[in-house]
Amino acid sequence: MTKVIINSQETSLKVAPETPVLWALRDALGLTGTKYGCGIAQCGACTVHLNGQAIRSCVTPISAADGKKLTTIEGLQTDPIGKLVQETWIEHDVAQCGYCQSGQVMSATALLKSKKNPSDKEIADAMSGNICRCGTYQRIRAAIKAAAKKLA
Numbered sequence: 730m731t732k733v734i735i736n737s738q739e740t741s742l743k744v745a746p747e748t749p750v751l752w753a754l755r756d757a758l759g760l761t762g763t764k765y766g767c768g769i770a771q772c773g774a775c776t777v778h779l780n781g782q783a784i785r786s787c788v789t790p791i792s793a794a795d796g797k798k799l800t801t802i803e804g805l806q807t808d809p810i811g812k813l814v815q816e817t818w819i820e821h822d823v824a825q826c827g828y829c830q831s832g833q834v835m836s837a838t839a840l841l842k843s844k845k846n847p848s849d850k851e852i853a854d855a856m857s858g859n860i861c862r863c864g865t866y867q868r869i870r871a872a873i874k875a876a877a878k879k880l881a
């Protein structure tokens with residue numbers, strides 16, 4: 730049994746300890762906002778926060794989250810910075826097919842939580858592991874900058 734605080738709720742999970750966080754979220758809990766892309770930590774589609782840090786849930790075993798806090802895209806609704814990022818995403822009409830976007834939003838939110846006014850390089854570095862096959866990168870950058878401006 731793994732006990733994790735998921736989106737502020739204490740949750741007991743009866744899955745094998747080596748189960749990737751991604752599948753514990755999607756299959757055991759029905760939290761399908763977190764997406765499966767590559768499964769090998771290369772695309773960022775599966776990004777969630779573990780104790781506030783952006784992690785790749787496809788390669789992180791649920792045992793690594795025991796006693797810790799996981800936040801998914803569903804949990805950002807009650808997070809002021811997460812909400813702000815989602816608002817600027819809508820304002821900038823970022824999503825195309827949308828598949829990569831929950832991971833993008835999670836990475837952007839983790840960045841802005843650690844740094845309210847990131848430089849272009851810091852944005853590029855923080856977002857470099859999130860791939861978008863639709864090529865929405867310019868709008869992603871614009872939305873992050875707009876969110877940073879609102880935080881200033």
Ligand code: FES
Nearest residue numbers: 766767768773787
């Ligand atoms: S699915 Fe996890 S990084 Fe691609």
Ligand code: FES
Nearest residue numbers: 826827861862863
């Ligand atoms: S919006 Fe389609 S993959 Fe990013």
